[in-house]
Amino acid sequence: xxxxxxxxxxxxxxxxxxxxxxxxxxxxxxxxxxxxxxxxxxxxxxxxxxxxxxxxxxxxxxxxxxxxxxxxxxxxxxxxxxxxxxxxxxxxxxxxxxxxxxxxxxxxxxxxxxxxxxxxxxxxxxxxxxxxxxxxxxxxxxxxxxxxxxxxxxxxxxxxxxxxxxxxxxxxxxxxxxxxxxxxxxxxxxxxxxxxxxxxxxxxxxxxxxxxxxxxxxxxxxxxxxxxxxxxxxxxxxxxxxxxxxxxxxxxxxxxxxxxxxxxxxxxxxxxxxxxxxxxxxxxxxxxxxxxxxxxxxxxxxxxxxxxxxxxxxxxxxxxxxxxxxxxxxxxxxxxxxxxxxxxxxxxxxxxxxxxxxxxxxxxxxxxxxxxxxxxxxxxxxxxxxxxxxxxxxxxxxxxxxxxxxxxxxxxxxxxxxxxxxxxxxxxxxxxxxxxxxxxxxxxxxxxxxxxxxxxxxxxxxxxxxxxxxxxxxxxxxxxxxxxxxxxxxxxxxxxxxxxxxxxxxxxxxxxxxxxxxxxxxxxxxxxxxxxxxxxxxxxxxxxxxxxxxxxxxxxxxxxxxxxxxxxxxxxxxxxxxxxxxxxxxxxxxxxxxxxxxxxxxxxxxxxxxxxxxxxxxxxxxxxxxxxxxxxxxxxxxxxxxxxxxxxxxxxxxxxxxxxxxxxxxxxxxxxxxxxxxxxxxxxxxxxxxxxxxxxxxxxxxxxxxxxxxxxxxxxxxxxxxxxxxxxxxxxxxxxxxxxxxxxxxxxxxxxxxxxxxxxxxxxxxxxxxxxxxxxxxxxxxxxxx
Numbered sequence: 001x002x003x004x005x006x007x008x009x010x011x012x013x014x015x016x017x018x019x020x021x022x023x024x025x026x027x028x029x030x031x032x033x034x035x036x037x038x039x040x041x042x043x044x045x046x047x048x049x050x051x052x053x054x055x056x057x058x059x060x061x062x063x064x065x066x067x068x069x070x071x072x073x074x075x076x077x078x079x080x081x082x083x084x085x086x087x088x089x090x091x092x093x094x095x096x097x098x099x100x101x102x103x104x105x106x107x108x109x110x111x112x113x114x115x116x117x118x119x120x121x122x123x124x125x126x127x128x129x130x131x132x133x134x135x136x137x138x139x140x141x142x143x144x145x146x147x148x149x150x151x152x153x154x155x156x157x158x159x160x161x162x163x164x165x166x167x168x169x170x171x172x173x174x175x176x177x178x179x180x181x182x183x184x185x186x187x188x189x190x191x192x193x194x195x196x197x198x199x200x201x202x203x204x205x206x207x208x209x210x211x212x213x214x215x216x217x218x219x220x221x222x223x224x225x226x227x228x229x230x231x232x233x234x235x236x237x238x239x240x241x242x243x244x245x246x247x248x249x250x251x252x253x254x255x256x257x258x259x260x261x262x263x264x265x266x267x268x269x270x271x272x273x274x275x276x277x278x279x280x281x282x283x284x285x286x287x288x289x290x291x292x293x294x295x296x297x298x299x300x301x302x303x304x305x306x307x308x309x310x311x312x313x314x315x316x317x318x319x320x321x322x323x324x325x326x327x328x329x330x331x332x333x334x335x336x337x338x339x340x341x342x343x344x345x346x347x348x349x350x351x352x353x354x355x356x357x358x359x360x361x362x363x364x365x366x367x368x369x370x371x372x373x374x375x376x377x378x379x380x381x382x383x384x385x386x387x388x389x390x391x392x393x394x395x396x397x398x399x400x401x402x403x404x405x406x407x408x409x410x411x412x413x414x415x416x417x418x419x420x421x422x423x424x425x426x427x428x429x430x431x432x433x434x435x436x437x438x439x440x441x442x443x444x445x446x447x448x449x450x451x452x453x454x455x456x457x458x459x460x461x462x463x464x465x466x467x468x469x470x471x472x473x474x475x476x477x478x479x480x481x482x483x484x485x486x487x488x489x490x491x492x493x494x495x496x497x498x499x500x501x502x503x504x505x506x507x508x509x510x511x512x513x514x515x516x517x518x519x520x521x522x523x524x525x526x527x528x529x530x531x532x533x534x535x536x537x538x539x540x541x542x543x544x545x546x547x548x549x550x551x552x553x554x555x556x557x558x559x560x561x562x563x564x565x566x567x568x569x570x571x572x573x574x575x576x577x578x579x580x581x582x583x584x585x586x587x588x589x590x591x592x593x594x595x596x597x598x599x600x601x602x603x604x605x606x607x608x609x610x611x612x613x614x615x616x617x618x619x620x621x622x623x624x625x626x627x628x629x630x631x632x633x634x635x636x637x638x639x640x641x642x643x644x645x646x647x648x649x650x651x652x653x654x655x656x657x658x659x660x661x662x663x664x665x666x667x668x669x670x671x672x673x674x675x676x677x678x679x680x681x682x683x684x685x686x687x688x689x690x691x692x693x694x695x696x697x698x699x700x701x702x703x704x705x706x707x708x709x710x711x712x713x714x715x716x717x718x719x720x721x722x723x724x725x726x727x728x729x730x731x732x733x734x735x736x737x738x739x740x741x742x743x744x745x746x747x748x749x750x751x752x753x754x755x756x757x758x759x760x761x762x763x764x765x766x767x768x769x770x771x772x773x774x775x776x777x778x779x780x781x782x783x784x785x786x
Contacts, residue, residue: 013602014215017065021063023079024080024165025079026077026200026607027077027078027186027198028075028077028195028198029078030196031075031076032047049194050194052175053194054078057173060173061083062080062081062083062169065078067603070600070601070604071604082165082169087165088142092140092141092142094165096139097138097139097140098139098140098148099137100137101135101136102133102149124231124234124237131239158243160243160244160245160246161669163200163666164246166200167200170185170186170198171184171187172374199606199665199668206222207220218244219661219666221240222237222240226240226654228658236254245660246672247671247673248617248670248671249617249670250361252617254353255675256653258350259649262349263646267642269335270635270642271640273639274326277326284322285726287321289728290321291315295730295731296314299313299314299734300762301314301734301762302534302763305545317459320556324556327556328701328702328703331639332636332697333697336636339632340693343689343690347686354674354675372496373496375490376494396493405492409489412484413510417511417514420477420511424518424522426473427473427519428540429540430469431547434461435459435547438461463557467560467564467565471564471568471569474565475568478512478515481515485504489504498676504618505618506677509681512626516626516629516630520561520565521692523554524634524692524696527557531545531548534737534741535743554700555701555702558696562630562634565630569623570648574651574655577656578659581610585609606665609663609664610663610664610665611664611665624652625678625685628685632686632689633688633692634696635693636697636701637696637701706726709733711724736761737760737762738759739759
């Protein structure tokens with residue numbers, strides 16, 4: 001294979017210099033002889049491996065042509081073409097389904113005719129993106145070639161299929177044999193720096209169609225009708241996405257689009273519930289009592305920490321009680337029930353839509369076609385007897401070796417989960433320590449004219465700072481564990497690519513579940529539940545006094561945590577997905593500008609784009625599933641979560657489309673039957689969501705105590721009012737504690753701090769272990785349910 005210094009001059013050319021053979025794949029390497037720092041021994045080893053690899057590619061029937069870069073003469077592009085015989089041979093090995101004859105069965109259109117005008121407005125015009133012709137298909141067999149619908153050998157295998165076949169070969173060709181151990185595969189050559197990149201070509205520029213009239217310019221069509229901001233209201237051209245990028249990417253965008261469409265209903269109901277709470281906050285009787293200087297201003301609360309924390313007036317929580325009225329209302333209860341129904345319907349409807357796509361995209365029998373991963377095949381050195389077929393087969397390790405690997409992998413995952421739990425404990429210790437500082441330095445009395453005193457209470461300051469620190473730790477640990485999870489899965493050595501991704505998915509989600517949701521579970525179900533009582537509090541690690549919630553509960557703090565994590569994650573992801581690739585590509589283009597006016601060929605333009613990576617789509621799924629968890633698990637505390645998710649997803653679809661069509665190299669098309677392990681993960685989240693929302697309503701929210709007071713304790717024989725009312729609720733939910741019963745360890749340093757001379761303080765009752773309180777009947781009820 002010689003090195004050609006010129007190409008045919010067409011910047012969008014997808015062919016060898018002869019203009020006949022199509023480029024199916026491109027390899028890029030740096031010529032060692034022209035490097036500035038020439039390490040002779042290392043360079044010679046790399047050159048030897050590369051020559052052996054390319055020689056083996058030629059032996060397998062592939063045709064290669066090398067072309068030096070027009071912008072940087074150190075770079076060499078190796079163009080690869082798969083001839084007809086090679087394509088046929090490997091199509092049979094890979095069990096690729098190919099057309100037998102056109103599908104002559106007519107499909108009925110169930111669309112309502114009076115909605116046709118609206119659907120036409122949302123859909124891409126068929127004159128722009130023509131519908132694909134449907135065929136009956138079957139796995140390809142060379143000895144039955146005449147049965148297949150072969151009108152033109154050049155177009156029988158479409159570009160996506162050709163790239164799949166070539167990548168299959170590239171992944172299995174060896175380049176070195178050391179001590180009877182084969183080293184093979186383009187992935188290892190790229191990771192070791194022998195090749196700088198390996199990728200299939202885009203068919204044209206994204207912003208204008210190809211100069212070649214025979215080129216369909218699918219990248220340009222996808223950008224114009226899918227990725228461009230003006231197409232944000234249009235339906236996704238899923239068939240073209242699937243044809244250009246493969247079924248794996250197609251099914252992801254189909255799922256994301258369907259999830260976003262279903263979020264529309266949840267967002268509308270969530271906004272309605274939020275508005276109900278917002279419009280009725282002025283009618284919130286218990287909040288008025290908190291803010292009333294003659295009621296809340298005269299209620300002196302017990303200190304929330306030892307010695308340094310003073311007594312404080314209840315009405316300093318006035319603003320937080322008003323906000324709590326918005327989220328802790330009857331509308332929230334209705335919305336929690338609605339979301340339990342919504343998540344079930346979404347999963348069932350998606351299964352139906354997924355089955356439709358399996359049929360339309362002909363992936364029903366995909367599992368039977370999938371081949372073992374090359375990394376797995378290379379390690380198959382042990383011969384065992386298959387228990388079912390009773391035939392010999394090669395496996396990478398014995399049963400005992402497999403058990404050892406599983407044990408080591410499980411131990412590693414367990415260790416990292418413990419590390420996350422340790423970080424959560426660290427955040428709790430931070431909360432306990434910083435709350436003391438804020439309590440000692442922030443005002444203890446309420447002044448409605450002071451904006452700092454109006455909005456910044458010790459609880460609020462502690463909650464916001466802890467949530468921000470928690471978010472930072474979450475993102476750091478997430479970045480580290482992504483690499484660790486890949487290492488663990490590589491060590492586990494799954495057989496197929498689907499097995500590999502499913503194993504990685506379960507590890508990553510288990511970690512991310514603990515990483516993202518542990519702090520929310522702590523606030524929702526543990527904070528303020530085991531605090532003891534004034535004079536005899538419960539301590540963490542024998543030193544730190546347990547946190548207490550506001551008198552209205554921890555629901556507002558849970559809402560704050562969700563807003564910070566959801567909002568921060570969305571902003572961070574957009575920076576990673578949009579800004580970072582754009583800046584990297586801009587830097588790459590600036591480095592290659594040399595003042596020459598030579599036309600840059602297609603392969604060189606694509607080389608300067610960012611690589612997507614084989615796990616690129618995995619992280620997209622993970623991002624959306626984490627969001628799905630926030631939308632469903634804790635939605636009782638934040639009804640606007642579906643609205644935020646809806647807005648984010650509308651932008652996410654177009655951002656992902658934009659970066660794939662403009663900023664990233666073309667991915668190797670892959671088959672996929674469904675969304676894989678993400679489906680059972682969503683089902684598990686759905687079941688857990690029903691439980692968590694019910695528990696939030698029961699234990700975190702103050703909904704049940706308020707309903708009980710309204711219907712039972714506001715009227716005789718327990719209450720003094722003649723009609724059902726919420727008046728007096730605050731006074732009835734706070735117990736009395738005799739200040740003289742404080743122990744020296746817990747006594748406040750300056751008990752009254754200008755609040756007056758009092759003999760008792762008030763406390764929300766969370767435990768009934770010792771009754772130092774002068775209680776009420778309502779206190780007794782709270783004692784039972786808590």
